[in-house]
Amino acid sequence: MNPPLLHVNNLEVVYHHTVQVLKGLSLSVPEGAIVALLGSNGAGKTTTLKAISGLLPLEDGEIVDGQIAFRGASIAGNLPHRIAQDGLFQVMEGRRIFEHLTVEENLEAATYARKGGVDLGEALRKVFAYFPRLRERRKQLGGYLSGGEQQMLAIGRALVAGPSLLLLDEPSLGLSPLLVQEIFRIIEAINRDEKVSILLVEQNARMALGIASHAYIMENGKVVLDGPAARLREDRDVQEFYLGSRGGAQASYRNVKHYRRRKRWLS
Amino acid sequence: MSEGLVHLLQLLVSGVVTGGIYALVAMGFVVVYKATRVINFATGEFMMLGAFFAWTAMSAVQAPFVVALLVAVAASALLGMATERLVLRPLLGQRTISVIMVTIGLAAIFKGLAQIAWSGDYRSYPAIFPRAPIELGPILLPSRQFYPFLIAVGAIALVGLGFRFTRTGVAMRATADDQMAAFGMGIDIRRIFSLSWSLAAMTAAVAGIVVGIIGGISPQLGAIGLRTFPVVILGGLDSIGGALVGGVIIGVLENLAGGYVDPLLDGASLKEVVPFVVLVFTLMVRPYGLFGTREVERL
Ligand SMILES: Nc1ncnc2c1ncn2[C@@H]1O[C@H](COP(=O)(O)OP(=O)(O)OP(=O)(O)O)[C@@H](O)[C@H]1O
Ligand SMILES: [Mg+2]
Numbered sequence: 185m186n187p188p189l190l191h192v193n194n195l196e197v198v199y200h201h202t203v204q205v206l207k208g209l210s211l212s213v214p215e216g217a218i219v220a221l222l223g224s225n226g227a228g229k230t231t232t233l234k235a236i237s238g239l240l241p242l243e244d245g246e247i248v249d250g251q252i253a254f255r256g257a258s259i260a261g262n263l264p265h266r267i268a269q270d271g272l273f274q275v276m277e278g279r280r281i282f283e284h285l286t287v288e289e290n291l292e293a294a295t296y297a298r299k300g301g302v303d304l305g306e307a308l309r310k311v312f313a314y315f316p317r318l319r320e321r322r323k324q325l326g327g328y329l330s331g332g333e334q335q336m337l338a339i340g341r342a343l344v345a346g347p348s349l350l351l352l353d354e355p356s357l358g359l360s361p362l363l364v365q366e367i368f369r370i371i372e373a374i375n376r377d378e379k380v381s382i383l384l385v386e387q388n389a390r391m392a393l394g395i396a397s398h399a400y401i402m403e404n405g406k407v408v409l410d411g412p413a414a415r416l417r418e419d420r421d422v423q424e425f426y427l428g429s430r431g432g433a434q435a436s437y438r439n440v441k442h443y444r445r446r447k448r449w450l451s
Numbered sequence: 452m453s454e455g456l457v458h459l460l461q462l463l464v465s466g467v468v469t470g471g472i473y474a475l476v477a478m479g480f481v482v483v484y485k486a487t488r489v490i491n492f493a494t495g496e497f498m499m500l501g502a503f504f505a506w507t508a509m510s511a512v513q514a515p516f517v518v519a520l521l522v523a524v525a526a527s528a529l530l531g532m533a534t535e536r537l538v539l540r541p542l543l544g545q546r547t548i549s550v551i552m553v554t555i556g557l558a559a560i561f562k563g564l565a566q567i568a569w570s571g572d573y574r575s576y577p578a579i580f581p582r583a584p585i586e587l588g589p590i591l592l593p594s595r596q597f598y599p600f601l602i603a604v605g606a607i608a609l610v611g612l613g614f615r616f617t618r619t620g621v622a623m624r625a626t627a628d629d630q631m632a633a634f635g636m637g638i639d640i641r642r643i644f645s646l647s648w649s650l651a652a653m654t655a656a657v658a659g660i661v662v663g664i665i666g667g668i669s670p671q672l673g674a675i676g677l678r679t680f681p682v683v684i685l686g687g688l689d690s691i692g693g694a695l696v697g698g699v700i701i702g703v704l705e706n707l708a709g710g711y712v713d714p715l716l717d718g719a720s721l722k723e724v725v726p727f728v729v730l731v732f733t734l735m736v737r738p739y740g741l742f743g744t745r746e747v748e749r750l
Binding site: 237238239242243263264265268269273274276280282283284285289290292293294295296297298341345 | 618621622624625627628629630631632633634635636637638639640
């Protein structure tokens with residue numbers, strides 16, 4: 185079997201030399217796959233992605249142990265712009281649109297992730313084919329876009345960057361249900377048509393397990409459960425804790441609320 | 452046209468000329484602040500050195516003015532880059548106050564070095580431009596102000612357009628907006644820092660030469676850098692457009708005060724303090740300036 189495109193082994197991360205957040209996390213993303221990384225708030229999902237993309241030191245975080253291999257080569261400690269240029273691109277939590285740049289300029293900024301340079305016109309056409317809304321807004325400042333449009337732009341930048349591995353941090357955050365469907369459809373399309381492998385961090389476990397082939401569930405800085413997405417969808421614990429339903433395929437809002445209430449009583 | 456109106460127009464035009472020069476100096480502050488959040492108190496000394504570089508090229512090897520200007524700009528670019536690399540980069544992540552103190556220290560060092568290299572004497576450039584004053588309708592503008600003003604406007608336009616329309620300009624503005632996101636986007640933000648310092652030193656050199664043409668050159672020339680600080684605060688520390696507008700507003704106010712109030716003051720000068728009155732007023736009512744980003748307020 186080929187080695188996986190990304191392999192993270194026993195990763196330990198500490199912030200400010202004091203707070204240990206990752207405690208021996210391991211995961212792999214095979215070439216061509218969509219892998220989901222799930223877990224509750226504060227589990228360390230974003231920290232994991234930042235460790236991989238090299239952004240950790242900018243927040244005074246440090247990898248104190250473990251390995252990160254991308255295409256078989258260690259990238260731990262590399263500078264973020266190099267990692268991006270090597271074809272590993274992160275769409276950060278909260279979209280991080282350049283507010284004072286136009287939509288087009290936001291996309292142009294992502295051409296810096298292309299080592300060999302890129303035909304901007306062609307890259308823009310591709311982005312606008314996926315997101316026609318952005319074409320209409322191309323001259324508008326990023327700061328004035330709606331949340332949904334900003335998420336489109338954030339993914340659009342990834343399309344311009346053309347990575348072989350894409351890290352997505354909560355792409356569905358704050359979007360309407362309809363838009364969530366749309367974004368997930370596009371994530372699948374990018375994976376299939378652009379041949380981009382994806383590591384997807386999500387709160388929306390149902391949607392994520394719907395498009396992923398494999399999933400990891402983390403708690404407290406470690407992976408506590410992993411397996412084929414189809415199997416996790418059927419797992420009783422996963423259903424109870426992450427899909428907000430018990431046995432049935434349909435999770436109603438009522439059930440979720442019931443679960444929350446129960447949890448509050450228990451705690 | 453009445454004499455009073457001509458006098459007013461004359462003051463307004465001189466105000467715009469002064470303002471253009473302020474704007475150019477202010478741009479040096481803004482370029483560095485945008486990229487690195489450092490307020491460079493040595494901006495005036497970068498101007499002074501640039502002015503001396505050009506003077507040396509002209510007087511020592513009789514270089515034509517345009518060549519001397521280019522030599523000074525190139526030398527300043529290197530100086531700016533070296534300053535960033537050797538002095539500022541090691542301080543990355545240090546407290547704002549330490550970094551500010553360092554730029555003040557740099558200013559003193561540059562001034563001392565200039566004293567040693569060129570002595571404290573006043574110098575002036577050899578005659579560069581045609582002597583005939585420029586007639587703008589009813590008013591006359593000395594050629595010594597008119598041509599330097601054109602140079603300042605040209606430099607502002609060049610930097611402004613570069614920022615707006617080039618790929619590097621996009622990278623610089625992206626870095627100003629969100630350093631971490633820019634870094635993750637493949638932009639080498641260290642290169643942007645270095646570029647910003649060298650660009651700021653280049654604009655400062657042009658500004659220094661312009662000021663030198665108008666008023667002569669000495670190691671004290673850098674004092675005008677501090678005088679430009681109110682312009683930067685008024686316009687907004689991180690706004691290039693703000694530098695322009697702030698420069699013109701303060702230039703005009705200053706000249707109006709000089710023309711109408713100072714003659715009544717018997718030796719005292721309102722003109723000299725106007726910029727600082729504006730500074731205090733701005734900080735009280737709108738700390739982030741006319742066009743600055745609000746979060747600048749936190750400083
Ligand atoms: N810059 C930082 N400095 C100190 N602690 C941090 C920092 N960033 C994150 N943490 C801590 O690390 C833990 C994990 O945070 P992280 O953002 O990785 O979680 P997450 O799984 O992405 O959560 P969420 O679902 O809420 O986004 C949290 O306890 C958080 O407080
Ligand atoms: Mg997170």
